[in-house]
Amino acid sequence: MAEYILETRGITKHFPGVLANDNVEIKIRQGEIHSIIGENGAGKTTLMNIIYGLIRPDRGEIFYRGKKVEISSPSIAIRLGIGMVHQHFMLVPPFTAWENIILGKEVIKNGVLDKDSVCSELKRLMDSYGLSVPLEERVEDLSVGIRQKVELIKLLYRGAELLILDEPTALLVPQEIEELFEILDNLKKQGKTVIFISHKLKEVLRISDRITVMRRGKVVGELEREEANEETLARLMIGKTLESPQLEVYERGEEVLRLEGISLPPKLRNINLSLYKGEILGLAGIEGNGQKELLEIITGLLRPEKGRIFYKNREVQHLDPKSLRELGIGFIPEDRQTTGLILDFTVAENIILGRHDKEPYSIRGKLNLPTIKKTAVDIVKDYDIRASSVDKHVRFLSGGNQQKVILGREFYFEPEVLIASQPTRGLDIGATEMIHNLLLSARRRGMAILLYSSDLDEIMTLSDRVAVIYNGEIVGILSPREIDEATLGLYMTGVRKD
Amino acid sequence: MIRRILISILAPLLAVLLAFSVGAIVMYILGENPFYVYKILLINSVTNINGWGYVLFNATPLIFSGLAVALAFKGGLFNIGVEGQLYIGAFACAWFGITFNVHPVIGIPIGLLFAMIFGGLWGVIAGYLKARFGAHEVIITIMLNFIAMALTNYLVNNPFKEPGQINPIPQTKELFSGSIIPRVYPLFNKFGVSLSSSVPLNYTFFIAIVFCVIVWYFLERTKWGYEIKAVGLNPKASRYGGINPSHIMILVMFLSGALGGLAGVNDVMGYRYRFLDGFSRGTGFTGIAVALLGKNNPIGIVFASILFGILDRGALAMDVFTNTPRELIRVIQAIIIIFVAIGNEFIFRLLQRLERESE
Numbered sequence: 017m018a019e020y021i022l023e024t025r026g027i028t029k030h031f032p033g034v035l036a037n038d039n040v041e042i043k044i045r046q047g048e049i050h051s052i053i054g055e056n057g058a059g060k061t062t063l064m065n066i067i068y069g070l071i072r073p074d075r076g077e078i079f080y081r082g083k084k085v086e087i088s089s090p091s092i093a094i095r096l097g098i099g100m101v102h103q104h105f106m107l108v109p110p111f112t113a114w115e116n117i118i119l120g121k122e123v124i125k126n127g128v129l130d131k132d133s134v135c136s137e138l139k140r141l142m143d144s145y146g147l148s149v150p151l152e153e154r155v156e157d158l159s160v161g162i163r164q165k166v167e168l169i170k171l172l173y174r175g176a177e178l179l180i181l182d183e184p185t186a187l188l189v190p191q192e193i194e195e196l197f198e199i200l201d202n203l204k205k206q207g208k209t210v211i212f213i214s215h216k217l218k219e220v221l222r223i224s225d226r227i228t229v230m231r232r233g234k235v236v237g238e239l240e241r242e243e244a245n246e247e248t249l250a251r252l253m254i255g256k257t258l259e260s261p262q263l264e265v266y267e268r269g270e271e272v273l274r275l276e277g278i279s280l281p282p283k284l285r286n287i288n289l290s291l292y293k294g295e296i297l298g299l300a301g302i303e304g305n306g307q308k309e310l311l312e313i314i315t316g317l318l319r320p321e322k323g324r325i326f327y328k329n330r331e332v333q334h335l336d337p338k339s340l341r342e343l344g345i346g347f348i349p350e351d352r353q354t355t356g357l358i359l360d361f362t363v364a365e366n367i368i369l370g371r372h373d374k375e376p377y378s379i380r381g382k383l384n385l386p387t388i389k390k391t392a393v394d395i396v397k398d399y400d401i402r403a404s405s406v407d408k409h410v411r412f413l414s415g416g417n418q419q420k421v422i423l424g425r426e427f428y429f430e431p432e433v434l435i436a437s438q439p440t441r442g443l444d445i446g447a448t449e450m451i452h453n454l455l456l457s458a459r460r461r462g463m464a465i466l467l468y469s470s471d472l473d474e475i476m477t478l479s480d481r482v483a484v485i486y487n488g489e490i491v492g493i494l495s496p497r498e499i500d501e502a503t504l505g506l507y508m509t510g511v512r513k514d
Numbered sequence: 515m516i517r518r519i520l521i522s523i524l525a526p527l528l529a530v531l532l533a534f535s536v537g538a539i540v541m542y543i544l545g546e547n548p549f550y551v552y553k554i555l556l557i558n559s560v561t562n563i564n565g566w567g568y569v570l571f572n573a574t575p576l577i578f579s580g581l582a583v584a585l586a587f588k589g590g591l592f593n594i595g596v597e598g599q600l601y602i603g604a605f606a607c608a609w610f611g612i613t614f615n616v617h618p619v620i621g622i623p624i625g626l627l628f629a630m631i632f633g634g635l636w637g638v639i640a641g642y643l644k645a646r647f648g649a650h651e652v653i654i655t656i657m658l659n660f661i662a663m664a665l666t667n668y669l670v671n672n673p674f675k676e677p678g679q680i681n682p683i684p685q686t687k688e689l690f691s692g693s694i695i696p697r698v699y700p701l702f703n704k705f706g707v708s709l710s711s712s713v714p715l716n717y718t719f720f721i722a723i724v725f726c727v728i729v730w731y732f733l734e735r736t737k738w739g740y741e742i743k744a745v746g747l748n749p750k751a752s753r754y755g756g757i758n759p760s761h762i763m764i765l766v767m768f769l770s771g772a773l774g775g776l777a778g779v780n781d782v783m784g785y786r787y788r789f790l791d792g793f794s795r796g797t798g799f800t801g802i803a804v805a806l807l808g809k810n811n812p813i814g815i816v817f818a819s820i821l822f823g824i825l826d827r828g829a830l831a832m833d834v835f836t837n838t839p840r841e842l843i844r845v846i847q848a849i850i851i852i853f854v855a856i857g858n859e860f861i862f863r864l865l866q867r868l869e870r871e872s873e
Contacts, residue, residue: 317753338756349754358748369744369755378737385735 020079021046021178021209022067022098027076029062036062037073038233044178049200049210051220054230054253055444056414060213061103063230064180068100069093099176101167103183109156113149114138117170141172146202161192168199179203180211185219186442189303189470197223215253215444217246229253254446264460268480269293272464273345273433275314278323278333283309284488287323291433291464296455298479298496299468302508306488307468308350311437314466315347316340327433341370346431348422350438350468352415356422359411363403364392366410367425395424399454416447423454434458434465440474452478472501486510521865526807526817529857533850540849546838551846554835555828565827567699567713571780573816573823574715575600575794577722578777579801580808580815581729582770587810588733589766590746595640595655596774597798598662603633603775605666608686608782608789609674611693621692625783626721626776633775634768636662641767645760651767663792670791685790695721695784716784725776726812742766774798807855825850 022044029037037059044050054060065071067078069087078085080096087093093100107116114135123130135151142148149165150158158166164184171179181200185193200210200223214220220227227244229237229252237252273291278284283306291297301307312318314325316337325333327343337347349355357366368377368388376387392406399420403413410418419439426434436455440448455478459465469475475482476496484492484507492507492514506512538548559565579596586593607629614621640654667684676687697716702709709715733739744752745762752759781793800822807821808814829843 315754336756336758337754341756347754354748355750355754358744358751360747361744365740365744369751372740372755373737378740381736381738383735383737383740 019046020044021081022211023079024063024067025077025079027063027066027073027078029059029066029071029073031062035233037066037076040076040230040233040235042228042235043238044209044211045226047204047207047209048225049204049212049223051212051214051224051227052230053213053215053217053220053227053249055215055446056416057232057444058230058253059233060230061182062233064100064182064211064213067093068098068180094174094176097175097177098180099171099174099178100180101164101171101182101184103186105163105167107155107163107166110154112152112154113158113162113166114151116155116166117151117173119170121174138169138173142169145172145199145206147199159192160187161189161195164188164192164196165199176208178209178211180213182213183215183442184212185214185216190472191302193219217249220249221246231255250445265480268295269462269464272328273314273466274326276324276326278310278313278320278325280309280313280318280321282488284313284320287485287488287490289483289490291466293432293464294459294462295480296459296465296467296478298475298482299466299485300472300475300482300504300508301468301485303470305485307485310485311350311435311466311468314435315345315349338370341431344430344432346426346429346434348419348426348434348436348439350441352418352422357410357418360409362407363396363401363410363413363421364388364406366421367392367395367406367428369425371429391428395421395428399424400450414447416443416450419443419447419451423451427454427458430461430463432462432464434463436465437468438470439467440469440471448474472504476501476504484508486513521862525862525865526814526854526858528861529854530821530850532857532861533853536853537846537850540846541838541842544842546836546842551832551836551838554831555824558831558835559824559827563702563707564710564713567709567715568827569820569823570719571713571715571785571823572826573819574719574722574780574784575777575797576800576804576819576822577719577726577816578773578779579798580804580819581725581812582773582777582798583801583805584808584810584812584815585729585733585742585773586766586770587805588746589742589762589770590749591641591644591651591763591766591770593637593640593655593767593770593774594652594802595637595658595662595771595798596777596801597794597796598655598659599633599636599771599774600778600794600798601662601666602636602778603629603772604778604782604793605669605789606632606775607693607779608689611689611783612674612687612788614692615690616692618692618694621690622695622783625693626779629775629779630772631775633778634772637767637769637771637774638764639767641764644767645763659798666789667791670789674789676788683791685786686788689783689787693783694787695779697784714785716780718780718784721776721779723816725773726816729773730812738765774801777801803851803855807851807858821854822851 020043024040024042027037027040040063052060062071066073067087069089069092072088078087085096117138118134123134138151147165147169149162149169155163155166184196188196203210212223221244224241226241227239228235229249231253269292271290271292275287275289278287287310299307309318313320316335320333324331327345332340353359358369371377376384378384389406396403396406401417401420401424403417410421440451443451455465467478479496482494482496482504483490484494486508487510541548541551559569579600582596583593607625610625610628636658639658640651643649643654644651670686671684674686675684679685695716695718697714699709699711699713733743741757741762744755744757745759749759777797782789804815804818804822807818825847829847832838832843833840
């Protein structure tokens, strides 16, 4: 038996204007967890799509169990025993879990689906891998973590030996990530091989046997777990070393935003918070503890049942997003693709969103195209947004550049308060660093920033104070310089409370 | 850029060619001589000036109904109710025309305005119900079609029926001359172009072209157009950007209905000079096909309308001059449209891929 279950030689793929894969050689050993890391746009996903038969390479060969194979479609990949869990799940939401799992490989008895034999087989499968999902529930009612398990069972049911997971942790909360890693360890013990795509170094170091690093379409390193640490990986990934941002400490300014007794049962109970000029107030909490509702209330998308919000001593809880923006409150919404941007609008059109009906962008209802274009060009230049022109649709920009369009839009009008929700979610190291620096320089200019993030590192390094929300209540306001992540975790899980 | 323009012109042309080839095969199988049938079709439509007159006359209401559907599409709404808005608009301008005897300089614009306002109000019912209660606009507009047809049928049969009418189909009395949109043949003849006085092409066609420009300008150059497109593409982000999607829905359905109402003007003010019961025969529905074929683009809509106009004119000629049964003509017409739609997409993608690979 060949030592390598999968080997690629000289894989090259051009897309218009980019060389996505340049002579890529990877070697995956039978029975290992192999991570492939790299920044967004490094060519990881392209390579995986080639291996899974979704894209044809321009050049190059793939060897599976020592034999050269032509993978021209995913069905060939599945037949070979290669399975892939995409970053965005391929499930039918109104179908139940078991219906989704057997989709494409249905067992028929007397012309109807043989549910009993399918479910008993699935139960056996789940037991042997220590995986369990509620088979009878509809996928749309399941959490992201469970949906991912459904995808995994789907692959195992099809007899996959090599499992490709594309950024599997991107949407998971810490507990779910830990659970996923246990499952992966289990799979390894049962002899399965896993390719784990990520750009989160801690996770990669935690789970992998070996690590391949990609940069700009090329393989730039192949390391055993023992040889690797965060620093070496980061240097390989981005080609330079990273500095973690230093927060200069200074007296905080006057209060600009105050929440008094905000309640929205059952989600929020009596929230009191103040935000001061020139500070970053971190908001930490496990997803589903009310932070989403709280942020929507502050940004005017939701009305509280009780309580008041003051912006510079003016009551604002009844205002809509537009009026709040006009007062000087900027927003970075959590989901940039569905809420922050209109993907099929151009960069310029997105940049004026929210001010499109104000002078100088429209004059008596007529759009002032030269001025719009000029503002857009300025922002693109100032924020180093990589787009060939401001007339390009933002759909074709990378995640980091999309986020920069939003930041550019919000910062251009110098709001006094910025509500930033998950501003770096899904971004690579380089783009994250850039966003962090933008937030810090805004803080230096005196902006008051409320930062919600599920990345605790981010909260701890950027915030002056951290407010922890648990079960709809603020359970503590902490100073990140006095506590560690573990203590923060105790507050977040409701174990400790001030 | 030049290549992109070339593609967008070439794709529909090749699609039409493909469609006609398929139509020829079908005719051959059914025992007709495709060359003869096509010859008749073309001689009576595009190879002489009178033929073109009829083609453009046929295209006129389709341009309006295509624009109505396209505008709603841009705002993320599916307006199936153009047929109903057309009847309401047509009746409104007919009522004005038979009630008030004014100078054409006032009569024609007010007639148009009546068609727009009443068509728009008919459309806005669906927009309001969607914005207020989330009722799906497709169901509401379909039902409003039935109501509009029944309502105008009642009106033209009872209070507004022409006294002493001989025509078996109920109609109103004739419009006063002040609301009549004149035909274009005198103008053409003055410039030495011989257009027969029997050709019904009238100035409504030019009004339709002007509205293409207005709709384009409105969508691409005004803040309202911006807001409509924003809501159509992403209502959630629009809300974040301070746009109220409910207001936009109501606005879009009013404007779409207004364009739908104008689709009734050609027949009432420009051709029959009266409201004839059930005159439209699906012009509002054809607008959906026109908008899709024209890719919701005003210029595309003009060309798609002209294609439908040619086929309608050709069908009439085939009926008169060949033995091809009328039903078969309808079949061929539909096949050609289906293949233009398929071919348009197919060739567009093919050419796009060629362009990408040549980069």
